Amino acid sequence: MGFYRTHVLVCAGAGCISSNCKAVHRSLVTELQNLELSQEIKVVETGCIGSCDLGPVIVLYPEGVFYQKVQPEDVKLIVEEHLLKGRPVQKLLYQTNNEVFLKYEDINFFKRQVRIALRNVGIINPEVIEEYIARNGYLALGKALTEMQPVDVIETIKKSGLRGRGGAGFPTGLKWEFTMKASGAQKYVVCNADEGDPGAFMDRSILEGDPHSVLEAMAIAGYAIGAQQGYVYVRAEYPLAVERLAKAIEHARDYGLLGNNIFGTDFNFDVEIRVGAGAFVCGEETALIASIEGKRGEPNPKPPFPAVKGVWGMPTLLNNVETYANIPPIILKGADWFAGIGTEKSKGTKVFAVAGKINNTGLVEVPMGTTLREIIFDIGGGILGGKRFKAAQTGGPSGGCLTEDHLDLPMDYESLTAAGSMMGSGGLIVMDEDTCMVDVARFFLEFTQDESCGKCTPCRIGTKRMLDILTRITQGKGVPADLETLETVAKTIKQTALCGLGQSAPNPVLSTLRYFRSEYEAHIYDKTCPAGACKALLAYKVKPEFCKGCGLCAKNCPVNAISGEPKKVYTIDQQLCVKCGLCAQKCPFKAIDYR
């Protein structure tokens, strides 16, 4: 391996790819070749660095200088100024209102994070196994195989307090123990990488940015429970993750880290990829197992749990990607180290995918118990456009919302459940004053209704009825009895649906009803949408005190619903108005009111 004076890390996460990081990478490589610097400066394509809205981003080491929104035409400047003359390019540095940040580690978004699951993501080239090994990769597997008995491994995981990162938060060590103790001719280790929650992308980021960490953990799990075969079930929507994982499996086999007699022991373990085919319900474990077996991905009643009867009817250990990514550091650094991070019942860290109406979107990994305020305001940089924080949705379509009153809530499994939401996979969608909570509930119900597999009646019909009612309310056709009906149907679905999808589908409705009941009531009784989002309930009106009579609104109105004379107040004909909002957009004096 050559010696390089500088490493230029180019983020090749999904966010940066869509903002064209590939072109930046190409011009960096060409520029360095032209100047014959390729032997001195190495360009590395990494996994997601996390700050998706700043893309394309690059980090230059050893200094750790962070450049954001880099365009291909900026590359020449970076090479000539920074790499040749040692002068940072000011205009590409990250800045807030009053400060310019030179280094990656000084930026609040990164500074406050504790990266365990994401320890290598954005730092190594995921396609080069040596880079993973150089960061203590496969050392934990070596330690487990040569220094620990399977029961020691399970004991360590139990003692660490690690809980499932995919949704329900079941203690991981217990799951491993159950599967180890279950009897079966064969056992299987499965990684659930069917990350379907709209708004969550941490699993994809780990698979794309550090696939070996998952493979290593699965092998450790195989050793602990006595399995020789693993499956990673990945969504078809993540082709890059599938590609990188396939490469990682191949490299690990070449190095003898997967296959027979791993580390010279008699332990054999191999991993196969199973690609999903676009069904959200397959994130549910029994449905996922059916899908691995090549069937329709319909869930089955539990018990029997997969630990007893899973893939091909054999004991199966099923964990999510982020859960696995935590395993190698726990084995290496010990259970006490991990248990020392987080809260009493929620140990370690959690990765949140922060999105919505927030300044810094992206992936953040913080200790369990970090407050919502710290995540949204300190790390996330506050609400977009200086607007007012209204709510944050956690747990995706299975979760609920948190309000201003919850800003100081420690984010851990128990607190979130007590607040009527859930940790789920860690999606965190921030909403501001312009977001209508009834419409949000309707949006999630539309999603779960669409994704309901149809096997059980409560989910198939119940979510459809709830969606009908919510749609009616947002259209201004709600009746007073609707709220009670919604609650009754929601509770019935929760109690009777077959699987987690159905049981949790009513959560967004129950949660918004709990915290934003007045918004529902405004839609039903006053036929207004306080957030100004539900089109049917809006009435566009000219505010006479602001109107200067310029006529721009009338000129732009697609249906000629606006009339008036120059320099006099214009009026909007409510019969003709189609509420397209163009007039409010075009008015230079903000004289059109629609709430």
Added chain:
Amino acid sequence: MACNCHCNYSAESDDRYQKLENIIREYKDKPGALIPVLHQAQQLFGYLPKDVQTKIAEGLNLPLSEVYGVITFYSFFTTEPRGKHTIGVCMGTACYVKGAAQILKELQEQLSVEIGGTTEDGLFSLTVTRCLGACGLAPVITIGEDVYGRLTADKIKDILDNYRENN
């Protein structure tokens, strides 16, 4: 048997069927083979027509009903051929009143397809979408991931030609 995507292929002259047989042979004895085989078959043919389904069912020794059941369960699999580019015409209110219907009519005429159909050359599929939220740009269409706004019927030909030339 000719397939129904108007591509003038027949099973005898089409090496894709040979490839399909190879795929089936590779997976035949592996447990849970159906979904991986369907993925590869769809990649090969672009969709999963009935004769492909039949071949897979026979090859993997499964009832055709089960193969069909799995295909229709997963949204990723399609039994209808899709064009290379999917055109979505926004039929939201603002687009509708600004002439989306004329745009749609123009597209239907130029492409000689109905809504939901695919052109004979397999280049375009025509669909109608709900409001895209781009009302200020109305009328709007999307082609793949590209968005075209403030359209008039006379601009359609140039836009389509662009894709035809780049094909």
